[in-house]
Amino acid sequence: MTSSQTSVSLSIDGNQVQVPEGTTIHKACESAEINTPTLCWAENLTPVNVCRVCVVEVEGNRTLVPSCARPAEEGMVVHTDSERVRHSRRMVLEFLGSGVDLDQATPLHEWIVRYDADITRYDQPELPAAVIDEPIKIQDDLYIRDYNRCVLCYKCVEACGDDAQHTFAIAVAGRGFDARISTEYDVELPESACVYCGNCIGVCPTGAIQFKTEFDLRLAGDWRPDQQEITRTVCSYCGVGCNLEIHTQDGRIVKATSPADHSVTSGHLCVKGRFGWTYVQPST
Amino acid sequence: MTDLHFTDDRADSTEIEAVAAAIGNETVVVVDTERLIRGGTERRHQSRHLLLPALHALQRAKGWITPGGLNHVADVLQVPPAEAYGVATFYEMFRTVDPGHSESVTHVCVDAACQIAGSDTLGDELAAKGTAVHRSPCLGQCERAPARFVQGVGTPDEVPADSEPLVFHQQGDPSLRLLKRIGVVDPGSLDSYRSNGGYVALDRAIEMGAAAVLDAVADSGLSGRGGAAFPTGVKWRAVAAEEGCPKHVVANCDESEPGTFKDRVVMENDPFSIIESLTIAGFATSAENGWIYIRGEYPLAAARLEAAIDQARNAGLLGPDAAGSGHTFDIEIRRGAGAYICGEETALFASIEGFRGEPRSKPPFPTTHGLFGQPTAINNPETLLNVLDIVALGADEYRSRGTEKSPGTKLLCLSGRVANPGLYEVEFGTSLGQVLELAGGLTGSSELRAVLLGGAAGSFVGPESLGLPLTLEDTRNLGTTLGSGVVMAFTTDVDMTPVLIRIAEFFRNESCGQCVPCRIGTQRQHETLVQVGRIGSITADRRQLVDDMARAMADASICGLGHTASSAVSSALALGLIGGTT
Numbered sequence: 001m002t003s004s005q006t007s008v009s010l011s012i013d014g015n016q017v018q019v020p021e022g023t024t025i026h027k028a029c030e031s032a033e034i035n036t037p038t039l040c041w042a043e044n045l046t047p048v049n050v051c052r053v054c055v056v057e058v059e060g061n062r063t064l065v066p067s068c069a070r071p072a073e074e075g076m077v078v079h080t081d082s083e084r085v086r087h088s089r090r091m092v093l094e095f096l097g098s099g100v101d102l103d104q105a106t107p108l109h110e111w112i113v114r115y116d117a118d119i120t121r122y123d124q125p126e127l128p129a130a131v132i133d134e135p136i137k138i139q140d141d142l143y144i145r146d147y148n149r150c151v152l153c154y155k156c157v158e159a160c161g162d163d164a165q166h167t168f169a170i171a172v173a174g175r176g177f178d179a180r181i182s183t184e185y186d187v188e189l190p191e192s193a194c195v196y197c198g199n200c201i202g203v204c205p206t207g208a209i210q211f212k213t214e215f216d217l218r219l220a221g222d223w224r225p226d227q228q229e230i231t232r233t234v235c236s237y238c239g240v241g242c243n244l245e246i247h248t249q250d251g252r253i254v255k256a257t258s259p260a261d262h263s264v265t266s267g268h269l270c271v272k273g274r275f276g277w278t279y280v281q282p283s284t
Numbered sequence: 285m286t287d288l289h290f291t292d293d294r295a296d297s298t299e300i301e302a303v304a305a306a307i308g309n310e311t312v313v314v315v316d317t318e319r320l321i322r323g324g325t326e327r328r329h330q331s332r333h334l335l336l337p338a339l340h341a342l343q344r345a346k347g348w349i350t351p352g353g354l355n356h357v358a359d360v361l362q363v364p365p366a367e368a369y370g371v372a373t374f375y376e377m378f379r380t381v382d383p384g385h386s387e388s389v390t391h392v393c394v395d396a397a398c399q400i401a402g403s404d405t406l407g408d409e410l411a412a413k414g415t416a417v418h419r420s421p422c423l424g425q426c427e428r429a430p431a432r433f434v435q436g437v438g439t440p441d442e443v444p445a446d447s448e449p450l451v452f453h454q455q456g457d458p459s460l461r462l463l464k465r466i467g468v469v470d471p472g473s474l475d476s477y478r479s480n481g482g483y484v485a486l487d488r489a490i491e492m493g494a495a496a497v498l499d500a501v502a503d504s505g506l507s508g509r510g511g512a513a514f515p516t517g518v519k520w521r522a523v524a525a526e527e528g529c530p531k532h533v534v535a536n537c538d539e540s541e542p543g544t545f546k547d548r549v550v551m552e553n554d555p556f557s558i559i560e561s562l563t564i565a566g567f568a569t570s571a572e573n574g575w576i577y578i579r580g581e582y583p584l585a586a587a588r589l590e591a592a593i594d595q596a597r598n599a600g601l602l603g604p605d606a607a608g609s610g611h612t613f614d615i616e617i618r619r620g621a622g623a624y625i626c627g628e629e630t631a632l633f634a635s636i637e638g639f640r641g642e643p644r645s646k647p648p649f650p651t652t653h654g655l656f657g658q659p660t661a662i663n664n665p666e667t668l669l670n671v672l673d674i675v676a677l678g679a680d681e682y683r684s685r686g687t688e689k690s691p692g693t694k695l696l697c698l699s700g701r702v703a704n705p706g707l708y709e710v711e712f713g714t715s716l717g718q719v720l721e722l723a724g725g726l727t728g729s730s731e732l733r734a735v736l737l738g739g740a741a742g743s744f745v746g747p748e749s750l751g752l753p754l755t756l757e758d759t760r761n762l763g764t765t766l767g768s769g770v771v772m773a774f775t776t777d778v779d780m781t782p783v784l785i786r787i788a789e790f791f792r793n794e795s796c797g798q799c800v801p802c803r804i805g806t807q808r809q810h811e812t813l814v815q816v817g818r819i820g821s822i823t824a825d826r827r828q829l830v831d832d833m834a835r836a837m838a839d840a841s842i843c844g845l846g847h848t849a850s851s852a853v854s855s856a857l858a859l860g861l862i863g864g865t866t
């Protein structure tokens with residue numbers, strides 16, 4: 001921030017904060033060391049502001065506003081921990097927990113505790129709360145889709161589409177509670193436009209899309225993230241220079257990712273970097 | 285060469301011809317060297333607004349949208365098939381699964397007015413006779429409950445009741461402003477419209493100039509009739525102030541709020557009035573593009589508007605130098621395909637643009653970022669209709685009716701247990717009781733239980749509110765709303781529990797699904813009411829849950845659908861209409 005014209009000053013939970021114009025409220029909170037949950041937001045994707053877990057109260061606004069997408073404005077008075085904010089965050093987490101399997105959505109676990117969300121109170125006698133209830137889609141050897149874990153954050157759609165891959169193999173289909181991530185007519189992935197870049201896996205926050213290697217290890221009860229090693233390297237297939245993070249467990253590669261803040265990839269890869277490591281080790 | 289990937293399914297000649305007839309032979313030519321990335325993405329967005337008309341053509345041709353048909357449209361318009369499928373599955377009128385027959389489908393309304401008029405039985409009877417029946421949300425014919433709409437396969441859609449003569453109880457009443465031509469004018473004739481005062485206002489507007497029209501609209505105190513009551517003058521001035529890019533005016537004729545049918549009656553019986561007033565809006569805001577987005581279940585209204593636009597264009601009232609104004613203005617019609625949410629202004633834009641009808645976050649507002657991201661003034665047709673009188677009479681004379689804060693008159697849709705359901709025009713400030721009298725008083729047990737004001741997104745009031753003056757300020761003070769002008773009466777013989785369960789189901793079905801509070805909240809609210817219906821009362825913890833959900837939906841949802849999804853339910857609980865006495 002160079003001149004006063006390009007910066008705005010706002011109050012967040014009583015602290016005066018100054019940020020460059022165009023900064024989101026969420027980023028402004030970060031700069032004031034106020035931790036705000038996000039789910040559908042990611043550094044490398046356009047904000048869709050659909051999950052509403054990041055809502056904050058801005059004085060003068062009738063409803064709460066999504067901090068991940070709303071730019072900070074001069075003179076804004078923001079509350080991130082009011083009763084209204086806590087209530088809505090709690091309910092968003094309860095709603096998600098009542099309908100979606102959040103076992104592998106690790107960041108959410110801490111917030112469920114923080115906001116005191118009771119995800120069990122939606123089941124009623126003889127009327128369990130409706131859930132997605134779709135069989136797990138295992139259509140190839142590379143990755144699986146388990147939409148019972150999907151929170152419909154749109155991240156995979158964005159990564160497959162305008163924000164990274166420009167393949168548009170998957171989109172949201174249906175409406176309301178019946179909305180789903182789907183290929184056209186739900187055709188299997190190998191029949192669809194999918195090019196197996198795995199960028200959808202890279203952004204999925206819940207494990208709804210995951211490497212087949214990870215899925216199989218989890219199924220066998222042998223998925224041990226705390227015992228995994230991450231080796232940073234550069235993809236050897238072409239000259240672009242994508243940074244790779246090779247995750248290994250017991251000396252075997254279990255998945256490949258790329259850092260979201262890497263200048264070349266923004267976290268996105270192609271099929272070779274993502275899955276082209278089987279030659280390094282004999283298949284099991 | 286294209287980057288798109290298609291499955292092997294191919295369209296047959298019926299489908300290809302139907303699509304060509306609907307959108308012309310327009311195809312996106314993708315140059316050999318051009319990758320869809322960037323340049324190509326931009327280019328194909330230019331024709332994507334033809335997706336909805338093309339999907340209509342496929343649905344009509346086969347009774348469902350086949351994978352081959354979808355591939356063809358996706359290829360012609362260069363839309364990724366997965367996205368086209370996402371759009372097709374968004375709408376109630378489109379099928380993406382083979383129904384196994386190619387007969388027309390009869391939609392039977394199951395919303396409140398029709399529900400209490402026995403639509404369930406009607407649906408069962410029709411089905412027993414072998415008719416393909418689809419249970420539908422409000423069809424916008426609540427005065428004809430139980431209502432039907434027939435979706436044709438290979439034949440035009442039709443509404444059985446359209447062949448019956450118009451029923452309009454106020455015909456000839458000299459105090460009418462907005463409805464003065466209903467039943468009087470020939471809706472198919474521009475000459476008849478002119479001889480009934482038509483196009484006087486447009487001539488006057490051109491004489492006054494755009495700035496004076498904007499002043500008159502602002503001075504009149506006119507506020508939006510689509511539900512949110514936003515000052516029209518403020519909206520129009522904001523669009524008029526935008527310069528240097530194409531601008532749009534849109535008539536929001538999606539009319540899907542349960543209990544609402546006012547716009548349909550006007551479009552069917554006085555279509556030129558909407559064209560004239562939209563032209564004035566274009567003139568005042570210097571927008572060249574007019575759009576009418578009309579719900580798919582209104583075939584007669586769409587046909588009459590289409591015919592009226594043709595006549596107006598032939599008479600030089602639309603097109604370059606429209607009506608000698610020196611301003612170019614033309615109007616295009618778009619048919620919706622069954623989605624309440626597409627009445628929300630930003631969802632409506634997305635729908636026209638060929639995307640899923642998902643609302644966008646505001647700000648930015650439509651006045652700067654509207655249709656195709658360009659400045660747009662979007663109004664309800666009733667709002668537009670008022671402009672004719674404002675321009676012709678002047679703001680002062682216009683304000684001589686109604687109250688200081690609610691000037692003018694209001695269209696009300698009377699339905700439910702009243703003797704003469706139908707459309708009425710009353711002066712703002714008329715009491716609820718007087719309005720019910722105007723509609724011939726109550727039927728059923730003749731003893732009032734509750735009135736639903738403002739539609740499913742509105743709220744219930746009890747008999748103690750019969751004296752309520754129907755104005756924006758008085759309804760707001762009472763915590764209710766006039767919304768889209770719904771006044772639906774329920775007498776003591778009506779079991780309110782199924783009515784409330786259905787209202788909850790309506791929101792559950794109509795949520796676009798984008799945001800968590802509404803997508804899951806409306807589902808849980810419905811489940812909770814089903815449970816209340818089963819056990820016949822509401823426990824303290826369920827009551828707490830309903831309130832908790834209501835607050836989060838109202839506070840944290842993206843759009844008005846989620847914000848109001850609990851309002852009728854909450855008011856019904858407060859009045860003790862369901863869940864036992866409180």
Ligand SMILES: Cc1cc2nc3c(=O)[nH]c(=O)nc-3n(C[C@H](O)[C@H](O)[C@H](O)COP(=O)(O)O)c2cc1C
Pocket residue numbers: 507508509510511512513514516536537538539540541624625626627628629630662663664665667668843844845
């Ligand atoms: C779920 C939902 C449905 C709506 N449906 C309609 C509709 O059918 N017609 C309409 O005019 N406005 C509708 N609105 C309101 C529009 O968003 C918008 O406010 C209106 O068209 C503006 O016109 P006005 O200022 O003339 O009222 C709806 C809003 C929501 C949230």
Ligand code: SF4
Pocket residue numbers: 156159160165167168169170193194195196197198199200201
């Ligand atoms: S792997 Fe890549 S192309 Fe396939 S669905 Fe995921 S993001 Fe799209």
Ligand code: SF4
Pocket residue numbers: 149150151152153154155156157181200203204205206207208209
């Ligand atoms: S699959 Fe994952 S990334 Fe995609 S919408 Fe669901 S939770 Fe989000």
Ligand code: SF4
Pocket residue numbers: 625642643794795796797798799800802803841842843844845846847
């Ligand atoms: S409130 Fe409901 S209808 Fe509106 S954007 Fe959210 S999910 Fe869609």
Ligand code: FES
Pocket residue numbers: 037038039040041048049050051052053054055066067068069
């Ligand atoms: S993180 Fe802001 S709405 Fe999802």
Ligand code: FES
Pocket residue numbers: 393394395396397398399421422423424425426427429430431542543544
């Ligand atoms: S048409 Fe049935 S309630 Fe409106």
